[in-house]
Amino acid sequence: MSKVENVAVLISEEDIKKRVAELGSEITDYYNGEPVKMICILKGGVMFMVDLAKNVNLPVMFDFMSVSSYGSSTVSSGNIKILKDLDAPIEGQNVLIVEDIIDSGRTLYHLLGYLENKNPKSIKLCTLFDKPERREFDVEVEWTGFNIPDEFIVGYGLDFDERYRNLPYIGVLSFDEE
Ligand code: IMP
Ligand code: MG
Numbered sequence: 001m002s003k004v005e006n007v008a009v010l011i012s013e014e015d016i017k018k019r020v021a022e023l024g025s026e027i028t029d030y031y032n033g034e035p036v037k038m039i040c041i042l043k044g045g046v047m048f049m050v051d052l053a054k055n056v057n058l059p060v061m062f063d064f065m066s067v068s069s070y071g072s073s074t075v076s077s078g079n080i081k082i083l084k085d086l087d088a089p090i091e092g093q094n095v096l097i098v099e100d101i102i103d104s105g106r107t108l109y110h111l112l113g114y115l116e117n118k119n120p121k122s123i124k125l126c127t128l129f130d131k132p133e134r135r136e137f138d139v140e141v142e143w144t145g146f147n148i149p150d151e152f153i154v155g156y157g158l159d160f161d162e163r164y165r166n167l168p169y170i171g172v173l174s175f176d177e178e
Contacts, residue, residue: 004178007154007164007171011146016128016156016170019145020048023126024055026143027096030124035059036094037120041111042066042084043165044100047157048128048145052098063087067107082114095120100157101129105137112139129153129170 027036036058040049042065053060066084095115102108108125115123128145154160155167164171 002178003175005160006174006176007167008174009169010148010151010153010172011170013168016145016168017051020051020128021055023143023145024052024057027052027126028055028057030142031058031094033058034094035061036096037061037063037090038096038098039086039090039115040064041097041099041107044157044159045098045128047165048100049098052126061093063090065111067111086118090115090118090120092119092121095123097123097125099125099127101131101153102127102139102141103131103134105135105139108139109137128156129158 036056038049038053038056038060040046040062049062053062063086064084065082065086068081068083097108097111097115099108108127112123112125124142125139126143127141130141130144130147131150132147133150151172152160153170154164154173155170157165158170159165160173164173
């Protein structure tokens with residue numbers, strides 16, 4: 001018996017586009033003309049950050065961080081490890097962390113502590129997806145695209161075992177026996 005992966009559409013490309021545009025204009029209003037450094041959490045946040053940034057009408061800078069997350073398992077593992085750090089200091093800057101999804105909150109909880117120590121002017125969090133039922137670590141999220149049920153999703157940057165990131169929509173991944 002072998003397992004076959006199945007992807008069922010949960011959120012369409014059109015709905016993602018609409019929501020990302022809304023988030024972009026909320027962020028634009030919030031910062032009121034001040035510059036913002038958007039920090040993308042690689043790799044899942046890439047699609048979201050580039051699309052979001054196109055909808056933000058402010059002076060924007062990009063930086064990228066990579067922290068260890070899930071391997072080929074769909075279950076969260078231990079503490080986070082920084083694989084790629086910021087390229088430039090964030091002291092005195094408005095920092096906007098752009099993340100694909102918050103699950104237990106472990107990644108963001110540790111990352112927020114790390115970045116707060118660098119004395120930014122402000123630090124806010126924007127996630128496209130949130131699984132509130134799964135929260136174990138308390139993190140304050142300023143902007144959320146969609147709350148989703150406790151299921152494993154792929155597409156629009158999110159992977160399973162590094163695959164499916166290029167899907168333009170969000171799908172729920174399931175495994176069928178064959
Ligand atoms: P947390 O630290 O438990 O909040 O996990 C956050 C990270 O786990 C995300 O940045 C994703 O990389 C990964 N993750 C959590 N849920 C999913 C999912 O449903 N699909 C794909 N990746 C996920
Ligand atoms: Mg991620």
